[in-house]
Amino acid sequence: MQAHALPILSLLALTLAHGNITSPPARLPGPAMSRACGAAAVSAVQSDFxxxxxxxxSSSSNSAACNIFLCKGAQFADNADKVQTLTPGETVNFTAALPIPHEGPANVSIVDTATNSVIGEPLLEFESYADEKLAALPKNNTQFSVTIPEDLGGKCEEEGECVLQWFWFGTSAGQTYENCVDFVVV
Incomplete structure (x- = not known):
């Protein structure tokens, strides 16, 4: 009986998935997120990245430091080893996994983490992204690139100050997806 349960559980785990950034390395939950957002929030992310x-x-938040709508609540302190060092004009290649697409708008933007606000204009925008009605997703839904702006107004020079944020809203599903890549400009 147990031998039959494993494939069913594996299939169930796959059907929970929707989408995330696999490269460059995105923020992940850890002890700092657990302190800020609570163990239930960390468990939810870890059970389905x-x-x-x-x-x-979000009701399990232990402090104002937890903002689920900023990097899924993942904290810089847990991800300091993932900081990308970039230069103005540099192209950054992204890879996304979209096991279950949900059509809707998406973008990649630079976000000031202190204010959770976009710096400048989005670097990449999709009016229609991850359309589940298509036989196959366009390659630019899972492999795309952005260019770091020449002028960020003196921002993004300190670790933890800025992230490249991938943001996608599946309209018919009513679901929001987000990942953050920490970076500094030199």
């Missing part, structure tokens, strides 16, 4: 923000219990 590709799940929507709506699956993360």
């Amino acid at each position: 590709t799940g929507p923000l709506e699956n993360i219990p």
